[in-house]
Amino acid sequence: MSIELSSNQILDLWRGALVESLRREAPDLSSRQLAVLLTVYLTPQPHTVRGLATELNVSKPAITRALDRLSGFDMVRRKVDDTDRRSVLVQRTVKGSVYLSEFGELIQKSLSEAQNSM
Secondary structure, eight states: OOOOOOHHHHHHHHHHHHHHHTTTTOOOOHHHHHHHHHHHSSOOOOOEHHHHHHHHTOOOHHHHHHHHEEEEEEEEEEEEEETTTTTTEEEOOHHHHHHHHHHHHHHHHHHHHHHHTT
């Protein structure tokens, strides 16, 4: 079943998921950190700092700062590439997978609530 939503309705779904995420005391990620995390998990691997900077059109230091924070939450892991020691690979973790899975469920819940109120 396809449902048409306005921009405001979509933003309200996102707002609902964010609010619920904060209530659950999940890590409070910035937009940049969330964009990096989603890119690492939803696009084909391998991921490098250089590649993420290019894909997201932000500087390598900005990616590094986002990865520092995400690594602190154990949502990603960095590893030196054995084939090119100048390159740093960004790897997924179980904790990051669980965070995004639960966040996706919050968005689904928000969508269900919006459908029920229509």
